[in-house]
Amino acid sequence: MKLFDLTGRTAIVTGGAGSLGSAVAKGLAAAGAKVAVADLQQESADRIRDEIARGGGRAAGIACDSAREADVATLFDKAEAELGPVDILVNAVACPIARHQPQDVTLETFQGLQDGILKCFFLTCREAGRRMIAAKRPGSIVNFGSIGGENALGRGAMPYGVAKAGVGQLTRELAFAWARHGIRVNAILPCQFMNSMWAAQKASPETSELLKTVTRGIPIGRFGEPEEVVGPVIFLASGAASMVTGVLLPVDGGNLAMNAGGSVEW
Numbered sequence: 001m002k003l004f005d006l007t008g009r010t011a012i013v014t015g016g017a018g019s020l021g022s023a024v025a026k027g028l029a030a031a032g033a034k035v036a037v038a039d040l041q042q043e044s045a046d047r048i049r050d051e052i053a054r055g056g057g058r059a060a061g062i063a064c065d066s067a068r069e070a071d072v073a074t075l076f077d078k079a080e081a082e083l084g085p086v087d088i089l090v091n092a093v094a095c096p097i098a099r100h101q102p103q104d105v106t107l108e109t110f111q112g113l114q115d116g117i118l119k120c121f122f123l124t125c126r127e128a129g130r131r132m133i134a135a136k137r138p139g140s141i142v143n144f145g146s147i148g149g150e151n152a153l154g155r156g157a158m159p160y161g162v163a164k165a166g167v168g169q170l171t172r173e174l175a176f177a178w179a180r181h182g183i184r185v186n187a188i189l190p191c192q193f194m195n196s197m198w199a200a201q202k203a204s205p206e207t208s209e210l211l212k213t214v215t216r217g218i219p220i221g222r223f224g225e226p227e228e229v230v231g232p233v234i235f236l237a238s239g240a241a242s243m244v245t246g247v248l249l250p251v252d253g254g255n256l257a258m259n260a261g262g263s264v265e266w
Helices: 019-030 042-054 069-083 107-134 158-181 196-202 205-216 226-237
Strands: 010-014 034-039 059-063 088-091 139-144 183-190 248-251
Touching: 010 019, 010 069, 010 107, 019 034, 019 042, 019 088, 019 226, 034 042, 034 069, 042 059, 059 069, 069 107, 088 107, 088 226, 107 139, 107 158, 107 183, 139 158, 139 226, 158 183, 158 248, 183 226, 226 248
Parallel strands: 010 034, 010 088, 034 059, 088 139, 139 183, 183 248
Antiparallel strands: none
């Protein structure tokens, strides 16, 4: 099990107070890493920091808008000052989706999703890469993509899907370019995981059919739970994945393995 041990490593988790980000931050701490929890709101980042500390881990809470270059540089400066040189970056920033038919999407809406997702991931990856290369320090970057970046979700989510597809290509490009520096770059592709938004829709009769439709697209037959992404992230961040880079790993209950027209009714 030493392969999965992150003792002595320092990780930054962006979106670290979100449903998936907070589960990952706490999971990395449980595996031995020191964790910088980055979130737009200082109060939210501090809440996860305190939860990690109560569990015996070491963490820092840092307010950061990952779409701002200056904020990203400050995030890394603070993380390194408090916890040490960064070995692991996990990009789990989430962004609200305004749903529109593609022909009705405004440039502002489209650009907002690219800035809120792809731009954030680019800036944090670039900062991590610059520092790791300058220090001749190997590291691991794990980006949160989506099954929506690999095929079309519909439901008015076109700008989101385009941004997440960009995350996938960013992951591959950086994995190729930085392999010679010992920096591995991979991505997690989740299906629908339970969070406050889906919980509210689950409780509403008006969206019950949508929940049934989504669940039918997950062969395991249910939504994921946030804790179920922790193992895959720890694997990709750890020495257990020392020969793994440029991989887009579905954590999707079999969604991408299923042909949309397939059926078990035969």
